[in-house]
Amino acid sequence: MKTRVASGAAALTVLVALPAVLSSYQLSLVTKMLIFGIFAMSLDLLLGYAGLPSLGHAAYFGVAAYTVGLLALRVANNFWLDFPAGLLMAAGVSALFGLFALRTRGSYFLMITLALGQVLWGIAFGWRSLTGGDDGLPSVPRPDLSLPWALTDGIPFYYFVLMFFGLAVGALALIVSSPFGRALVGIRESERRMEVLGFDVWRYKYVAFILAGLFAGLAGNLFVYFNGFVSPSYLNILFSASALLMVILGGSGTLLGPAIGAAVIVGLENFISGYMERWVLVLGVIYVLVTLFAPSGLVGLVRERLGNSGT
Amino acid sequence: MTALEVDKLSHSFGGLTALADVSLAVAPGERLAIIGPNGAGKTTLFNIVTGIFRPSSGRIRLFGRDVTRLPTHDRAQLGLARTFQISTLFPKLTVLDSVLLAVQGLDAARFTLHRPRTAYGHLRERAEALLADWGLADRARQVTRQLSYGEQRQVELILALAGAPKVLLLDEPTAGLSPAETASVAAMIRRFSRDTTILLIEHDMDVALDLVDRVTVLVQGRVLAEGSKDEIRGNPKVAAIYFGTDDA
Numbered sequence: 199m200k201t202r203v204a205s206g207a208a209a210l211t212v213l214v215a216l217p218a219v220l221s222s223y224q225l226s227l228v229t230k231m232l233i234f235g236i237f238a239m240s241l242d243l244l245l246g247y248a249g250l251p252s253l254g255h256a257a258y259f260g261v262a263a264y265t266v267g268l269l270a271l272r273v274a275n276n277f278w279l280d281f282p283a284g285l286l287m288a289a290g291v292s293a294l295f296g297l298f299a300l301r302t303r304g305s306y307f308l309m310i311t312l313a314l315g316q317v318l319w320g321i322a323f324g325w326r327s328l329t330g331g332d333d334g335l336p337s338v339p340r341p342d343l344s345l346p347w348a349l350t351d352g353i354p355f356y357y358f359v360l361m362f363f364g365l366a367v368g369a370l371a372l373i374v375s376s377p378f379g380r381a382l383v384g385i386r387e388s389e390r391r392m393e394v395l396g397f398d399v400w401r402y403k404y405v406a407f408i409l410a411g412l413f414a415g416l417a418g419n420l421f422v423y424f425n426g427f428v429s430p431s432y433l434n435i436l437f438s439a440s441a442l443l444m445v446i447l448g449g450s451g452t453l454l455g456p457a458i459g460a461a462v463i464v465g466l467e468n469f470i471s472g473y474m475e476r477w478v479l480v481l482g483v484i485y486v487l488v489t490l491f492a493p494s495g496l497v498g499l500v501r502e503r504l505g506n507s508g509t
Numbered sequence: 510m511t512a513l514e515v516d517k518l519s520h521s522f523g524g525l526t527a528l529a530d531v532s533l534a535v536a537p538g539e540r541l542a543i544i545g546p547n548g549a550g551k552t553t554l555f556n557i558v559t560g561i562f563r564p565s566s567g568r569i570r571l572f573g574r575d576v577t578r579l580p581t582h583d584r585a586q587l588g589l590a591r592t593f594q595i596s597t598l599f600p601k602l603t604v605l606d607s608v609l610l611a612v613q614g615l616d617a618a619r620f621t622l623h624r625p626r627t628a629y630g631h632l633r634e635r636a637e638a639l640l641a642d643w644g645l646a647d648r649a650r651q652v653t654r655q656l657s658y659g660e661q662r663q664v665e666l667i668l669a670l671a672g673a674p675k676v677l678l679l680d681e682p683t684a685g686l687s688p689a690e691t692a693s694v695a696a697m698i699r700r701f702s703r704d705t706t707i708l709l710i711e712h713d714m715d716v717a718l719d720l721v722d723r724v725t726v727l728v729q730g731r732v733l734a735e736g737s738k739d740e741i742r743g744n745p746k747v748a749a750i751y752f753g754t755d756d757a
Contacts, residue, residue: 377613377629378622384610387599394559395614396585396672
C-alpha cells in the first residue's frame with residue numbers, strides 16, 4: 199500500500215513536471231493519452247471489475263463529445279453549461295442503454311452493446327443537419343474559464359486535463375475499493391453466488407454501467423475541447439474496440455493498467471501512422487500478442503516479474 | 510410457525526417434470542434431510558426455494574411470509590442461505606475476500622461506493638472471526654482455487670454461515686470428499702447453531718441420517734416418504750430405492 203502511494207506520488211510529480219521538458223507537440227500527445235486513459239479506465243470498471251465486456255463504449259464518449267460540441271457551437275461556449283450537459287447526456291444514454299444491455303450476459307452483452315453503439319453512430323452519420331454527418335463538427339472552441347491562463351494554449355490545457363485525470367483516478371480508486379466495487383468483483387467471479395449472498399446483482403451492474411458511461415463522457419468532453427473536432431468515427435465500433443484493447447493491453451481489473459494501455463496505444467498509433475497506413479492491422483497484431491503472451495496485460499506482466507500477486 | 514413451508518410445488522423443464530406436488534414443512538431449528546436417487550429433483554427444489562427458478566405452480570413460505578415471487582437476494586436478506594453442490598466459489602479471490610463478500614452481503618454498507626471497504630472494520634472483524642472459528646484462519650490470504658477440494662467445501666459452508674442464516678440449505682456438502690474429509694465436514698455441520706433450520710441434500714444415507722432429525726425421500730419429483738429417521742430406515746419402499754429390489 200505504501201509503495202503504491204509512493205509510486206503514485208512519483209507518477210504525479212512526473213506528470214506535473216512534463217510541460218517543462220516536452221515540446222508542445224509532445225505535450226499534446228500526452229494530453230491525448232490522459233484523455234484516452236480516462237476513457238479506458240471507465241471501460242475497465244465494466245470489463246475488469248464487473249466482468250461486462252462492452253463493445254459499444256464509444257457511445258458515451260461520442261454522445262458527450264457531440265453534446266459539448268453542439269452546445270458550444272450552436273448555443274453558447276459556456277463551460278458551466280456545456281461540460282455538465284455532456285456528462286449528463288453520457289450518463290443518461292448509458293442509463294437507457296443499460297436497461298437493454300443488462301438483460302443479457304457474455305457474448306450477447308457484447309453484441310447488444312455493439313448494436314446500441316452503432317445506432318448512435320448511425321444517427322451521427324445520417325442526421326447531417328444536426329451533426330454534420332461524416333464531416334463531423336469542426337472548430338469546436340475551447341472554453342474560456344476567465345483564468346489568467348487561456349485554455350487555448352497547450353500547457354494550461356494540459357493541466358486542465360491532468361486535473362480531471364487526477365479526479366477520475368481518485369474517484370475510480372475509491373469506487374473500486376468501496377463495498378460496491380468489491381461486490382462488482384464478486385459479481386465478475388460468480389453472479390449466482392452473489393445473488394444467494396444477498397446482493398441485488400442487477401442493481402450493482404446497472405450503477406456500474408452508468409458510472410462507466412459517465413466517466414467515458416468525461417473523456418469525450420475533454421476530447422472535443424482537445425481536438426476541436428468530433429466526427430462519427432468517435433462513436434463507431436473501431437473506437438470501442440481500441441478502448442477494449444487499451445484495457446486488455448494495460449491489464450483489465452487493475453485501476454491504472456488501462457491508462458497505461460491507452461498511453462501505449464496512442465503513442466504507437468502516432469508513431470506508426472507516420473510510416474504506414476495500416477494502423478488497424480497493427481492493432482490486431484498487438485491484440486493477438488497480448489492475448490498470447492500477456493493475458494493479464496502489461497501491469498500483470500510487471501507484477502509477475504516482481505513476484506507479487508494482486509487481485 | 511414453520512420456518513420453511515413448501516406447498517404443492519411443481520416444476521417442469523420443457524415437457525420434463527422435475528417436481529410434482531411437493532409439499533414439506535420444516536419447524537424452526539429442525540434439521541431435515543432430503544434424500545433420493547439422481548434426478549429426483551432435490552437440487553431443483555433448492556433452486557426454487559432460493560428463487561433461482563420460478564416454480565410452475567405452488568407456494569413457498571419463509572416464516573409464514575410468501576416468498577414465491579421474491580428475487581433471490583431478497584430471500585437472502587430474510588435469512589435464507591444455501592451452499593452449492595458444484596463449487597461456485599470465487600476462485601480468483603482470497604479466502605478472506607470471499608468471506609468478506611459474504612459478510613458484506615447482509616450488511617447495511619453493502620452498496621456504499623464513496624468509502625473504501627477498509628473503513629468498515631466490523632466487516633473484517635466478522636470475516637476473520639468466522640475463519641478463526643472454523644479453523645481456516647491460516648488460509649485467509651490464499652487464493653481460493655489453491656485450496657484443497659475439502660477446504661473449498663469448508664469455505665463453501667463458511668460463506669453460507671456468514672450471515673447467520675435462519676434457514677440454511679446444504680446441497681450435498683460432502684460430495685466428492687474422502688472419508689476423512691467427509692467426517693470433518695459432518696463435524697462442522699453438527700456444530701452449526703441449533704437456531705439455524707437446516708435442509709440437507711445428501712447422497713450418503715449414513716451421513717444424512719447422522720446429521721438430521723427427520724427425512725423426506727424424493728423420487729422422480731415426488732415425495733415418496735417422510736418421517737423420522739427410524740421410520741425411513743424401516744420403510745420398504747425406501748429400501749427398495751436404495752438397495753435396488755425389484756418392486757421399486
